[in-house]
Amino acid sequence: MSAESTPLRRFWAEYRENKIAVVALVVVVALILLALFASVVSPQNPYDLANLSLMDSRRPPGFVGSGGYTHILGTDPQGRDLLSAIFYGLRISIQIGLAAGLVSLTIGTALGITAAYVGGRIEALIMRLVDLQLSFPAILLALVIVALLGQGKTQLIGALVAAQYAYFARTAYGAAKAERGKDYIEAALATPLSGRLVVLRHLLPNCTPPLIVVATVQIANSISLEATLSFLGLGLPVTEPSLGMLIANGFPYMMSGRYWISVYPGVALIILIVAINIVGDQVRDQFNPRLRK
């Protein structure tokens, strides 16, 4: 037992043992970096309409376009270089996924912990709402909200948050309720510290492990949900194509053999989601006390 093993170090040591999880983590980081530096890495800016020429549209991978460079992954129906479109699409998907995830995390956790801490009628009310929400499928909820509020980034994030905060709320509630009963909280409450401080400094930190697990899963879900919505035509406006929209654009061309328009953005999407899920899985297994001998 080394003297300098902090919980983080131990966590990482155990994480390292699962090679697949490590690869997944590397992939996630790589994709995030690609997305961040999309403008630098892409050969073409797919949003700049001046760059696009319909002559280049629907070309297979390897085609040398009017811009003078090779379209490694081909082009889409608007003449966009697919590789660049994928990078930018990644950026949007990650942006929205993270934003929706973090906002849901905040709102859900606040609700859940409040319910567990305050108790009584408020607790019952909040948790009833959460339960109701949980039993309703996320995709329908998101569909309806987007339909009613129109298209746009904020609306989309709002829809995703509305669909997902309930998971966080339930997890936070469960964890907080378990901790609430423990002795150290009672002890802290007996001191002159304000209730709010107790919650922030004592209750909250001990609820974080399950929340982290839910967060990773939900971020992946947000990305997936956003892609599905975009695919159905209810996501972002056409000018800022996310990966889902790129896939949708290519769908009609699949039958005629021009598969790359849908397949490559799809592959990028899958890699992103699967990698996040693998990381989340590993984190969850490590936090689960019942599977530890």
Added chain:
Amino acid sequence: MTDPVLSVENLSTHFFTRAGVVKAVDGVSFDLAKGEIMGLVGESGSGKTVTGFSLLGLVDAPGRIVAGSIKLNGTELTTLSEKALRARRGREISMIFQDPIATLNPMLTIGQQMRLAIDAHERLSARAAEARAADLLTQVGIPSASARLRAYPHEFSGGMRQRVAIAIALLHHPAVIVADEPTTALDVSIQAQILFQMRDLARETGTALIWISHDLAVVSSLASKLAVMYAGRIVEQGPTAKLLRDPRHPYTAGLIGSLPATAKPGVPLTQIPGTTPSLLSLPRGCPFAPRCDRSTKRCGTDPEMTLQDGRGWRCFHPVGQDTEVPA
């Protein structure tokens, strides 16, 4: 003495974990005569439960029996196939556990669970099986046995559930029952009932009993001989009365001394200083040495079991015998 019903010699069960090898049971030996009640005492982590599991061949991975012999009714168990072992589990040797709520399946009736236990070894008609089950329930003190067969576990109180477990253990008249802390989860008043019930049953049926417990007081009221375990080894064993009156191993003495019953009023209870060692990092030599006030440099080597008058202890400086008490 006639041949012992159970004879354990040098049993070692090790767990091969990621963090290292845990020697949960390290060279345990004892004999059990027909109808004899033995108490296996120790703190948690002493290896008593794993010993019990080893006897039944139920050690979970990553553990396994690495050495030693277990002879049940003359048959060597450690070399048997799983199938042969299963034929003996529940029939020649059975086990009951600590928490009766967890032991019984809440979704099956008592009758169904008893039937499963009967069917595992015998082919009886439905009526015969029911009769046997009802008979045993009556034996363990459950009234209206036939009606109760159709009841579910949650309809019974904790003490009753444990009796059901005992009944199941007795279904095939085993030679040995291993009881792992069977009364720890029960109310104190029920504890006494179950205790005496088991003692009487053992006597009536001639079943030998190994009572595993951390509670010396509980065990000493029904066991005729005791074995005290520490860090995977038996550190002292012998007839109960002699052991309690005149312990040899300092750990045993410490255990007895910390019992409220032996304390003098007004004087603080004696405690054994320190904590049980982690089985991953045992000190060289006697594992109790760090906590013992009688230890010397000699305790850096492993003490062997000293045998004398039907008693045994593993100590270089046993209590009450040694003239050379260190300063």
Added chain:
Amino acid sequence: MLGFIIQRFIQAVLVMAVMSIIVFCGVYAIGNPIDIVLPPEATQDIREEVIRRLGLDRPLYEQYFIFISNLLQGDLGRSFVYNIPVLELIGGRLPATLELVLISVISATFLGVSLGIYAGYRPDSWISKTIMAVSVLGFSVPSFWVGLILILFFAVNLGWLPAGGRGETVEIWGVRWSFPTLNGLSHIVLPAVNLALFKLAMMIRLARAGTREIMLTDTIKFARAAGLSEGTILRRHLLKLISIPIITVFGLELGSTLAFAVVTETIFSWPGVGKLIIDSIGVLDRPVMVAYLILVAFLFVTINFVIDLIFALIDPRVRHGASA
């Protein structure tokens, strides 16, 4: 047990009521419902006439009451777009969706639970590891993508199965079903697989986790100590114990599957209720939206209620009114 059922029933009714209010207000209160019914050049008089005819000029709560009373009489309004009663519209499409969902869900559950129990019982075998790896995919990959790949592979490349549509149907009890015909069956395979994948993955993971946990409990140890064979333990103990969490999730996921049918139906042009709702949302055909959402809510509540009933039947602790 009766008390339990009654309590759950009242809860179900309450939830339905709340949901109907939320749905109704949400759909009708936001935006201007009239916009799609009329062409943009319609004059003010015509607007007012239509508003009056459709009852949209009355206060919201009055509209709601009219809606509910109509609903209870079986009248769900008329579609703004198709101008036929919504009930007829939905009713005509529902069997297709139900057929798809039922086939998916049943096969996913049976296959998923079996695979999951195996994976939980022998977690270290390579078969189990493969099962778990595949389940991660089924879980995380968005279903529309899977549908795409299925079409690409089986329809375009291999040409074995059709890429969309429903194929031949057979009328049984006045409703059209497609599984009795071979052609119909070939049309249902891909969408059913697509829809089932997520649920399959979920069942595998659930069954595996449940199995691992249950096999470590004292109940199993005690059964082993009594000499029961592993087969008997799996059949008589594990299956019973695992049924509770499986059934819970089954119910929850049934609703989710109904929702995801929306995506599958769109990709495979399956003429069900899901495709209807997507189209309706696109054109903001509000009566259809409201009716669909209420229908879904109703199905949900009913499913949950039925699940509760099943619990009452199989879990003896609930049957006898003991606190579970």
